[in-house]
Amino acid sequence: MTIHSTHPFADAEPDPVRRLRGRLGGAVSLWTAGEGRDREGLTVTSLLLAHGEPAHVLGLLDPDSDLAERLLETEKAVVQLLSWPDRDLAEAFAGTAPAPGGPFRMGDFEQTTWGPRLTSVTAWCGVTLVETREVGWSVETTCRIDEIEVGDEVVPLLHRRGRFLRLDA
Numbered sequence: 001m002t003i004h005s006t007h008p009f010a011d012a013e014p015d016p017v018r019r020l021r022g023r024l025g026g027a028v029s030l031w032t033a034g035e036g037r038d039r040e041g042l043t044v045t046s047l048l049l050a051h052g053e054p055a056h057v058l059g060l061l062d063p064d065s066d067l068a069e070r071l072l073e074t075e076k077a078v079v080q081l082l083s084w085p086d087r088d089l090a091e092a093f094a095g096t097a098p099a100p101g102g103p104f105r106m107g108d109f110e111q112t113t114w115g116p117r118l119t120s121v122t123a124w125c126g127v128t129l130v131e132t133r134e135v136g137w138s139v140e141t142t143c144r145i146d147e148i149e150v151g152d153e154v155v156p157l158l159h160r161r162g163r164f165l166r167l168d169a
Contacts, residue, residue, distance in 0.1 A: 033114075
């Protein structure tokens, strides 16, 4: 057995853009669309709110994700901010943790006009798709905010450098 001074799974030639993106960090959101057996979701940290009349949310989605496909079909979605207790759910929707029966079975969801909403979230918005365009390896998704609810803040779920972080305010 050999003891190495470096991480055994470290990339021999690390991608500097990926490393910089990891250092930005951000709040973890869950985007959901569809209904019944045709609902999909994806954990997203690359998002931005644009204030205005109307306000918009922009997100960078995986173009090969089931959520991106469902959003293009329905043109509606729920964007919800996750909290610290939701980290296992976030991993499941990211596809990095097992979810027997699917990730929607890991939480209590209610159907809205825009898609499934996790009932425990305190900040969410219902959105309508305005446009998409390919940017790098992502699809930039611009959505108009139709309804928004911001309740009491709970311990937010943050993500930075590949790890979930807890910010106690």
